[in-house]
Structure formats: structure tokens, C-alpha cells
Amino acid sequence: MFPFREYAAVLDFFSPEARELVRSSPPLSSLPQEVLDRAVGRLLWRSGSEMVVGFSQEEVRKEVLSFFLMCQALASVSYPYSREVRLAGGKTEEVVRYRLYHLFGRGYEFPCLEVMRRYLRVEELGELGGRLPREDLFRIRNQSLRKAGILLPPESVPPQHQPRYSLPWTDLAPLLRVGRVQLTELYLVGGRAVVTPYQLWDFFSGLMGLKCEEYVASLYERFSERGEPPELLVKVGERISSLLPPPEVELGTRFPRGRLREEFFPPCVKRALAGVSSGGRNYAITVLLTSFLSHARLPPPGRAVTKIRDLPEGFSVVKEEIIPLIFEAAQRCRPPLFVDQPQEKANVYYHLGFGMTTDPRPEDSGRSKWYRPPNCQKISSSAPFLCTPDEWCREIKNPLTYYYKRLRLEGRRDGVPKGDAGGEKEVLPGGVEQA
């Protein structure tokens, strides 16, 4: 056992122990400066000593609070699956992996396994190991060593690279889904993956990294539901962003900036793009499409951006790419929206933050609020005709999260086996087999 029960929270920030700690802590506004600084600095941690948390209740509390503060701060200035959020997920993964290594080495293998078993049904290899070919066990060991960058053959094999556990491969579904684990790279026997402690740490820390990203996405949706996030969070978020290294790839070309991928738009946006009938046109075009397209094409770069002109090439992107799409959709409405409601053109610019105008200039940006896309709940109550959920809609609450999530999951997929016809259309659900 760990010296005290709450220590499990430094491995699993989403555990009941962590939730309890957060519940019994002071509100955000009165958190000590130390916690704020830790939340800002944790994405820059490099050394093991920064990542390890001592066996003290107070240290554990600070660690957990700073983690949640970091997530909330990022959600208030960024967007789901943004570079900042992915960095946070990656760093969380690294931190948890290091802690597991540290704790295993100090004799805390069993309490660590207890924490991991909340997600992964890990068992000692035991009898199954005896039934496996010995040469396969050596190969699993060698793969683990290679992955850790240890040259073969080592003089002595560290214990974390000996195959010691097995777990059902289906427990790794979240990691398979995002491609962090490849099924063909696992050694599977009877439905269980045979792994070394080193691999197990990878799996568990990978899950924690994913959960961190998903948590930030859920916060983003919550904030967009309530309006503006608290000022303190925005300040902390901006501090975090300002410390992060510049992106390695040119800003204009990295995901999810760049060309809009219509195939990943949610059903409501696709409907709005196709044009709608009288009665729903204003909502579909001015409220939904305008906010969605502008945010999908110009996601905030990790600081609290409230004006389009603050984004690189923001104004020209709006004029040359976003407005034409919106106006074409308006023209497809029945009757065309601007024919009987020409003032709606100005309303579109108003929703983009340029004030009521039909001829915006860059300096007008900020005259009105740049609206975020409404949440799904709002769309389904205000414009139910737009809301025809597909299976991706099940897990999201905002059309923008839908887009980012699909971009992330499907945008990276190379395609599906069977190359005869291929193509995205073929992969869409709901097809029919005509053998």
C-alpha cells in the first residue's frame, strides 16, 4: 500500500481520491500562488525530480490542484485537441510514466498495479507464461529494451523489461482508437496481451494522457455553454501559452488550421451549408454557420483571442474563404436569405466581431463579439431541424468539438483495408453489403 490512500491521485488524476481532494480544497480564486505557479510550470517539467511527488498529503494536494488548474486554464484560452492541449496530454503521460518507474523501483509495484487495475485488467503472467514459447518471451523482452533505447544485448536486463503481466487487449481500445497502440504490435494469446512492466507503464500513462485531453475538451464545452471563462483561468492560460516553445511547423499549415475538411463537419453544419427553408435560415446561417466556420478555420492559438484581427491572416481568411462559404449557403436557402433579408449580411459580420456593417475593415474587428458556436443542446432546442445526430455526436456537446475530434481521429487515418474502391465515402457508416 501507499503510505496514505490519497497518493493514488498522483497517478490517476481522475480517481475518486483526486476528486475528493479537489472537493475539499478552497475555490479557484483563493488558491495559493504556489499552486498557480505549479500549474503554469508543469508543462515545462524536464527532470524526474520535478515530476516526483513526495509522500506528503500537502504535496499531493498541490499536485492535483495544479493539474486541474492547468486543464481549466488551457480550456479557457485554447480549443479541444489544440497543440497546447496535446502538449498537456503528452506531458501528463510523461509524468505518470516517470512516477510509475520511480515507484516500481522503490517497491511500490502492487499499489501501482491496484491503481492501474481500475482501467486495465492486469494479471501476473503466471501459468500463461509457462505455456508460451521461451524464445517469444525473449523477443518480447528485446522489443521492450529496443523501445527504451537500450542496446542489445545488455549486460543485465532491468526487471521492467521482462514480460511479467498480461491484460485483455480490448482494455486498450481507447489507445487503439487514436492509434497510440497498434494491435499488430502486441503479442496476443487467448485475448490477452503479454507485456513487460515498461509496456504497461506506457499503456497506463497513455490512457491518462488521453483522459487529460478529453477532460480539457469537456471543459471547453462547459465554458462555451456558460459564456466567458473566469478571468483568473484566462490569465493562467495565457501565462502557460506564453511559456510554450513555438510550434515546429509553420502556424498556417499545422492541424487543424488550413483547409477546412467538410467531410468532418457535423450533420447540423452540413445541413446549414446545404441551405435551409424559411423559418430556420437566420439561425442556420448567421448563428451556426458563421461562428462554426470562423472558429474551425481560425482556431485560437492558445491565448485568449477575442478578435479575428489578432490572428495571423485572420481578416483575409474571413474575406476570402469564410464569407464566400457563408454567402453561398445563404443563397442555397429557400428562398435565398439575402433576397428578402439583406440586413442579415451585416448580421453575419456582426457575429464575426466586426459590428453591424456590410463592408468590414480590419480595424472594425472587435466592434462586436466574435461568437463561439452554440452548443448542441442549444442547437437542438432552437433549430431542431438541423439536429440529426450521427454516432460521433454521442460523445460531444459542441459542433466544434465534433470537428476537431474527427479531424484528429480520422484525419490521420490512412484509410481502411480493402483497396478496391476506397475513399472516405465508402467508409461512412450505414452502408450495405450486397454479396
Added chain:
Amino acid sequence: MPDFIQQTLSLREFGFDPDGTGPSQRYRQFFTMEQLAFYLRENFPFSAYVSVALYEKPSRREGWIKSELAFDVDAKDLPVKPCGCGEGQVCERCLEEARRVVMLLSDVLSSDLGLRELRFSYSGRGFHLRVLDESVSKLEQNERAQVVSYVTGGVVPTDLTFVLGYSKVFREFCARTLERLPEERLREVFPKLAKRIQEKKAEVVEALRRGRREEIRGLVGKEERLLEFLAKLNSTWVDGKVTVDVKRILRLPSTLHSGVSMKCVYIRDIENFSLDQAVPRFALEGRG
């Protein structure tokens, strides 16, 4: 009709082909077998289909609960045919080949992936394999795509020499694919090497079975490209689009495939399945 469909009848979406152009009538729900039978008698559709998914509201395809993990091995689309059949053609040997592929898949699914409750059906022009195991019923597209790659040997493994696991699956599928690959197909990809590969085929197949990359390189050179080519072909033994699609509808066992006048039948014993089981009574009577 198999029990697993009858028992979940009201949770499945049904689709029908009213005029031979495809299943344009979808979103149908039946609460009882009698209702379904009545519908079939009244409407005489060309074909009937049922979803691999269970829904809370099948008639609106809403409230997805879970989906069977389905594999479709279509005899007309086999990447390599043991007979002289061209693309889109099917003979009894093609069907036998498809049956053997389905058996291989089921071996991997149960031995490696530990899956139970595998159900087979003859579709009229190939075979369907449905996995009912609860542990995979909630998997989404990406995970299902990874399962296809695994069970067909669709990715070159980093280590070819493991006795068990994916490496074994890959070796077996590659050996199988290469054994059946005619020289013309090889020539399309390896214009200079095809003749040599063909001449040394038996040795290459043997080296593949033993996982000896160096030996393959020694025999034909460019082993990496050959393995990648075989992996790509392997992945087309099954139609991956069917597996990843959690809302797919498949031909309903116990109905007629009107295009080929064979029954789509539920198979209790795939090892001893004979095509005679799928010949409809009217065709037998016609034979006299």
C-alpha cells in the same frame, strides 16, 4: 433464421431491395417474427438485409447500443483466385477458397484475440462471419480497422520470428497469398523479379513460414517490398469496409440471394459446410 437474430429482432434495422436495384428501403423495424414474415409475404422484396447493430430506435437508426464485429469474404472479390475466374466471377473453387479464408479468420479471432461466439453464414456469393462476443461489441471504427489488419496479416510486423502472435498470422497469410499468386500478377509489381520469384516460390513460401527474412532476401532480393506487397494483398481477403462500418446491413440468413438463386444460410458447422445446403427447394425441384 438464426437465434441470435430472432432474439434481438426488435432492436435491429432491416433493409429491403424492392426492385433488384439495391436495398433502398431501410429503417424498417419488426417486433415479432410474424410481423417480418407478413411483410415479406406482402412485399416480395428481391433481397432482405439486417443490421449488425442493435439500436434503441432501429426505425430511426438512433440510440446505437452495440454492433457485431462482422467480416465479409466475398468469393467474387478474392485478391488471388485458385481457378481461372476473372474479377467479379465466382465458381465453386472460389467459394471453397472463401470458406477456407473464413476458417482461418475464425482461428485467429479465437486463438489470438480470444473471441467467442462466432457465427457463420453463407451469403450466396461468399461468407459472413459475425462475432457476437460482448468484449468487442462496443468497438468503434478505428479499433475495428486494426482488428482487420491483425486477422488478415495486413501489416508487415517488426519481428517476423515470433512463434505465436501476430507474426505467425502474418507469415501464414503471406505464405498462403504467395502460393496462389500467378506470375502475371507478380510481373505487374516486380517486372524484373517476377520470374525469379515464381521459380523459387516453394522455397520463398517455406522461408516465409519460418519467418526467415534473410533467406527470402537471398532467394529473391527486395524482401521488404515483397512483404509489403503481400501484406497489402492479405488485407483484401476480407472487405474491410464491412468490418469497420458499425451500421452495416448484411444479407438476412434464411432469405434468397435473388442475383444467384442461392439461399443465404446460417452455418452451424463451417468445417463441413456444403453448398448443397444453400440450394433453394425450387431449384432442386427444377433439377428433377
